[in-house]
Amino acid sequence: MLVPLTNVPRDYAWxxxxxxxxxxxxxxxxxxxxxxxxGDHPSDPADLxxxxxRTLDAWIADNGVHVSPTGRLPYLxxxxxxxxxxxxxxxxxxxxxxxxxxxxxxLDADAPRNYxxxxxxxxxxxxxxxxxxxxxxxxxLDATRRLLDAIGPAAAPLRDRLxxxxxxxxxxxxxxxxxxGETVSEIIAALDxxxxxxxAAELANARRVASIYPGDPGVVVALLMNYVLxxxxxxxxxxxxxxxxxxxxxxxxxxxxxxxxxxxxxTPKRIDVDELLAIVDxxxxxxxxxxxxxxxxGSRGVEAFPxxxxxxxxxxxxxxxxxxxxxxxxxxxxxxATAGAVxxxxxxxxxxxxxxxxxxxxxxxxxxxxxGDGEVFVAEPGAAA
Numbered sequence: 360m361l362v363p364l365t366n367v368p369r370d371y372a373w374x375x376x377x378x379x380x381x382x383x384x385x386x387x388x389x390x391x392x393x394x395x396x397x398g399d400h401p402s403d404p405a406d407l408x409x410x411x412x413r414t415l416d417a418w419i420a421d422n423g424v425h426v427s428p429t430g431r432l433p434y435l436x437x438x439x440x441x442x443x444x445x446x447x448x449x450x451x452x453x454x455x456x457x458x459x460x461x462x463x464x465x466l467d468a469d470a471p472r473n474y475x476x477x478x479x480x481x482x483x484x485x486x487x488x489x490x491x492x493x494x495x496x497x498x499x500l501d502a503t504r505r506l507l508d509a510i511g512p513a514a515a516p517l518r519d520r521l522x523x524x525x526x527x528x529x530x531x532x533x534x535x536x537x538x539x540g541e542t543v544s545e546i547i548a549a550l551d552x553x554x555x556x557x558x559a560a561e562l563a564n565a566r567r568v569a570s571i572y573p574g575d576p577g578v579v580v581a582l583l584m585n586y587v588l589x590x591x592x593x594x595x596x597x598x599x600x601x602x603x604x605x606x607x608x609x610x611x612x613x614x615x616x617x618x619x620x621x622x623x624x625x626t627p628k629r630i631d632v633d634e635l636l637a638i639v640d641x642x643x644x645x646x647x648x649x650x651x652x653x654x655x656x657g658s659r660g661v662e663a664f665p666x667x668x669x670x671x672x673x674x675x676x677x678x679x680x681x682x683x684x685x686x687x688x689x690x691x692x693x694x695x696a697t698a699g700a701v702x703x704x705x706x707x708x709x710x711x712x713x714x715x716x717x718x719x720x721x722x723x724x725x726x727x728x729x730x731g732d733g734e735v736f737v738a739e740p741g742a743a744a
Contacts, residue, residue, distance in 0.1 A: 361708040362719040363408035364415060364693070368392035368440075375442030378488065378609040382438070382697070383715040391442060394612075397693050397717045397738075398435040399426075402475075402618055405717070415719060424721055426691040427740070434671035436693050436738040437612040438715065439484065444568055444606045446626035447494070447577045447584075450480035451638045452599040456619050459634070473634050475618050481668045482614035483596045483649060484605065485675070485736070486589040487697055491608030492564065494584040496601050496646040497527055503583055503643070509555035509562070510582075513545035517579065527583070528641035531602075534576045535623055535632045543576050561586045564606065568625065577604075577624020585645055592675075594649035596666045600640030611697065611736045615670040651675055660684035660729075669741040676701075676737060678729040685728045690740040692720040692727070699733020 368379055374393025380386060396403045399416035407413045419426060426432050451459060451474070459474035466472055484491075498506075500521050507514035507521075516539070520530040533539045550566050564586055569578045584602060587595060589610075597603050604625060621635045622628055651662035660677045661684060678684045678701050694703055696712035703710050705724050712718065712735060720727060729735060 360721040360724070361703065361705055361710050362415070362418065362721070363710050364397055364405040364717040364719055365408040366395050366397060366403065366405045369394045369396070369403065373441055373443045373445050375440040375609075378440035378442065379438060379715065382487065382609060392440055394440070395438040395715070396435065397437065397695055398616065399432050400435050400616055400618065405719075408716070424691070426722060431616060432691060433616055433740050434738055435614050435616045436695060436717075436736075437614075438609070438695070439605065439612045440609050441605045441607050443571050444625050445604050446620075446622045446628065447580055447602060447604040447624040448620050448622050449602050449635060449639050450482075450597075450599055450617070451619055451621070453479040455479075455599070455638050456617065471629055473619070473621055473631055478615055478617035478619065479599055480615050480617040480619050481596070481598050481666070481670065482612060483594050483664055483666050483673055484610040484612040485594040485664060485673065486591050486608060486610050488609040489591050491589040491610050492606035493587045493589065493595055493603065494581055494606060495587055495595055495597060495603040496585045497583055497641060497643045498585050499643050499645070500527065506555065506558045506561060506582060509558060510546060510549050510553045513542070513549040516542045517546065524641040524643060527643060528636060528639065530583070531580060531623070531639065531641070532632060532636050534579055535630065535635070539576065543579050544574065546579050546582070547574065560588070568606075572625050575624055577626075580624050587646065587648070589648065592651065594651075594664050595646060596649050597646070598667070600638055601646065602639055611673070611695065613671050613673045613738050615668070654686070661686050666741075672739050672741050674737040674739065676729050676735050678731050678733055678735070683728065683730065685726055686737065687726055688720055688724055688737070688739050689742075691722040692724070692737055692739040694718050694720065694727070694735050694737050696733060696735045699731060701729050701731040701733040701735050703735070704728045704730070
C-alpha cells in the first residue's frame with residue numbers, strides 16, 4: 360500500500376528562503392525553511408497528504424502496520440536546506456545515548472537535557488544543489504598546523520596544543536570552555552589578512568562564518584575541521600563522535616531515528632562542553648565522500664549509497680521515459696521525489712510524485728515501479744534493522 364505524505368518546513372534560523380522553494384517550483388518563502396521531515400519521529404511526524412490532518416505515526420498505529428520491533432521506523436528521512444551554517448555538533452553512540460537518556464530520566468520536565476531519546480544518530484547527506492558545503496571530522500594535524508601557520512602568530516597558542524589526538528580534544532575544551540577568549544578574538548581578527556594557496560577555501564569559509572557568528576569560539580573550532588565541497592549526487596556519512604556542521608546547500612538526509620545532538624559552537628542554543636568532549640572522537644583524518652553504486656534490482660537506474668550501519672539504507676532511482684526502473688523494498692520504505700515527475704506504483708496503488716513530495720510504502724510491498732522522467736530517493740531499513 361502506498362500512502363502519500365507531506366510536511367511543513369521547520370523554520371530554524373539557519374534555513375534558506377529559496378532552496379526548498381526552488382526545488383518545489385514556488386516563490387521564495389518569507390522566512391527561513393530549514394528541514395522537512397518524512398518519517399514517524401514524534402518530534403515532527405509527516406502528515407498524510409489527504410487533508411485529513413492525520414500523521415504517519417498515527418496512521419501506522421491505527422492500521423496495525425508492523426514497521427519494526429519498537430513500533431517505529433528505524434530511520435528518519437529529511438530534506439535539509441542550509442542558508443547559513445548549522446551548529447557544530449556531534450552525535451552519541453547507541454550505548455552513550457542509552458546511558459545519557461537513563462541518566463537524565465530523573466530531571467524535571469523543563470530542565471535542560473542533552474538526550475531526548477535513547478538512540479544513536481548516524482547519518483548520510485547527499486547533495487541536491489550543485490554545491491553543498493560542510494565541515495566534517497577533525498583535519499590531519501600536520502595540515503592543521505600549516506593552516507594555523509598561515510594565520511600567523513595569533514594562532515600560535517592553539518598550534519602549540521596540537522601535538523596528538525588527545526591534545527586536539529583538550530584544545531576543543533580550551534576553545535569552547537571560555538578559557539581561550541583572547542586567543543579566539545586574535546585568531547578571528549587575523550583571518551582578514553591570512554593568505555594561503557593550500558587553504559584558500561578554508562580561510563574563505565572561516566571569514567564567512569565569522570561574519571555570521573562574530574566572536575564565536577566555533578569559528579576557530581571550524582579551522583580544525585575538514586572543509587568538504589560536495590557536488591550534486593555526492594554524499595557524506597557521519598558516524599558517532601564525528602564533529603560536523605553543514606554550511607550551505609540543499610540535500611537529502613537520512614539518519615537513525617533520533618534527535619540527540621551535542622552542540623559545540625555556532626549556535627545560540629545550549630552547549631554542554633563536558634558532555635561533548637566525552638563523546639567526540641578526536642581522531643584526525645579525512646571523512647571520505649560517499650558515491651553511489653549500482654544495485655542489481657533487475658533494472659537499471661537504481662543506486663545505493665553504502666553506509667556502515669544497519670539502521671537504514673538510502674537508494675537513488677532515476678526513471679527515464681525509455682526504460683523501466685523497479686526495486687523490491689527491504690521493509691517499510693519512504694520515497695521522496697527530487698527532480699522531474701515520477702509515478703510510483705506497487706501493482707495496485709499508483710502515486711505521482713513531484714519534487715518535495717513523498718510517500719510511505721508499507722512493509723508488505725513486494726515491488727515498487729517507477730515510471731516517468733525524474734529522480735527519487737528511497738529510504739528503507741538496513742540489512743539488520
